Amino acid sequence: MAKLTNVFGKDNKEEIKKRDTHPKRITKWIHYSKLKSNPHQYCDATPEEIEALADMIEADGEVLQDLLIRKVDADEYEIIGGHKRREACKFLVERRNRPEFAMLPCIVKDISDVRARFQVYSSNTHHEKTPYEIMHELEEMEYLLTNYPEEFPDLQTGRMVERLAKQMNMKRATVGEYQSIAKNLTDEAMEEFKQGRLDKSAAVTISRMPEDAQREVIEKGLTKDVDIKKFKEENLEPDAVLIRVSYHILDISDYDNANIDRKDLAKYLKENFGQTFYGTVQGQVAIQCNKKHITISGKKVTWERFVQLINKHCPKMTSQEPEPKEGVPEPIPTTERWEQKKESFKEASENTENAAKELERSEEIPAQSEIKSEPSEPTATIIEMPKEPETEKKPVPWQVSRKKYMETLTEKEMAQYLSNNLSGVTLKTPQELEKWLLEKVDGEGQAIAI
Structure with a gap:
């Protein structure tokens, strides 16, 4: 007869072995006075937050979650996670005379300075962070991942923005916006952002402006994103006249004639003007292009923004694409279709010129004697259609x-x-x-x- 231990013993041993591979966590009770703040802690709690947390701990009768700490001296520890809990217990002991809260439950971790610094940022998950604190956190994490890759072997695959997005559970576009704020804001604008007078959207808009324009925005006291965008459009972007002239200089009307809509216009402009670093000066209008921007008479915008301005000031009349029908071939890609269009224009032009020359050679003026009088045809009755009312023109000064x-x-x-x-x-x-x-x-x- 088989023994029960033979049937279940193997699985039990494997479970025990698996549990033994996990690090053991032992709670140690440590006096709050021996716990010092981490120098990289950046989320400072307000007195109101500390007092509210102290009320909760007092009501529960204990600290429910262990603090994460590491030993830095013979009888001194550095907090990794739990700064507000330490401050709340200190408040209860020193302000409310509750000595039973002087000892805090702690888990001592044996980790390096770099890992401890990283965990300070990742452990602040329960704190409601301001946009500035999120930016600071991402900036510090990027610094550690870049300079100490050996400490984070599991976070070394993919682009930095993807790694940060995964670690912080954010969208890549959001991480990119915070990176733009961190790298491009002037000191004056960054201080406004830190104090909360600029929200994230406004900070992103300012970060994409030149430094002198950023200072002007701050001096004018503009803090709302809508006001900052209006300032940018009026002072830093090409006006309607420049956009319309550029529309003709770059022959975008030819593109419109060859395409149903403008969804690929930015890509087309990048390929035909950006990649070649196209530049021209025509009268008072100077255009300079690169892979990311077009500069029109000193005013620079991205290609995507340029297309938005084209749509605003030079709207395309037909914008709806017909629905695909069965048996109709797929549309030709934009660039190929445009090249075919240019070839057809060229061929049509050559045919017209040749036909005109042939007509000039073959056409002769007949002699007067050869002209025969023909009976006149009955004159057709011409019906005049009523003219459409003219739209009222705006008064313009003479000359x-x-x-x-x-x-x-x-x-x-x-x-x-x-x-x-x-x-x-x-x-x-x-x-x-x-x-x-x-x-x-x-x-x-x-x-x-x-």
Whole structure:
């Protein structure tokens, strides 16, 4: 007959062996006076928070969660996690005369300075952190992971933003925003952020501005994200005229003609202008491109923001893409479709020129004697259609420059005016473009003969 110990003994031994592999945690009771704060602790609790925690500990009759500490001297310990619990017990002993709370339950850990510093940040999970504290925490963690990789072998795969996002349970985009704040805010803006006068959204917007503009924002007392974005749009980004002129210089209208929408416009611009570091000066408009930005007359924006401004000031009339139908081939990729479009334009232009030349060679004026009189055809009755009422124009001073006239137009009117009056030849000649902008026009925007 089989013994029960033979049936269950093996599994029991494996369970015991598995439990033995886990580190043993022994609670030690240590007087609060022997526990010193960690120099890297950054979440300072307010007196109100300490008193509220003391009330909870007093009501429970004990500290329910052990403190995490490490030994730093013969009779002295450094706190890793539990600073507020220590302060609450100190409050109960010294302010409320409750000596029974002088001894705190602690778990002593044998870890290095680097690991202890890292765990200070990861142990502050129950504290409601401010955006500044989260930024500080991510910054410190990044420093430790970068400079002491041997201490964190399990956190060495992937990009830094991904590792931090995983450790802090955040989205990668959120980690990236905090990194931008940490690296780019000026001292003045960082102090406003630390004091809570700038929220995270406002801090992200400011961090993407030049330092002198950041200082101007702080001096003006702008703290709301909506106000900061308005300041940025009015002072740091290309205005409507520059955007519309750039639209023509970069021939974006050709892209619009070849594509149903603008969802790939930023990618197209990066590939055709950013990758080649395209630059040009036409009249008073200077354009310089790189892989990330386009700078128009000294005002720099990302390609994505440039497309947003194009959509705002040069809206595309047809924006809806038709639904795919069965049997219809997949659309050609943007770049390939654009190249095909350019080739078709070129071919059509050549065919037109050849046809015109052939017509000139073959066309002869007949002699007067060869012209035969033909009976006149009955004259067709012409029906005049009623004219559409003209839209009321804004009053424009007599004889102003074309540039001043354009400033009086709405966005839609300006787009139509540029389309009707600005030629490709004028755009490609800086002197001609400048002359065209400064030319005197009448109240209808037409050039005045002087």
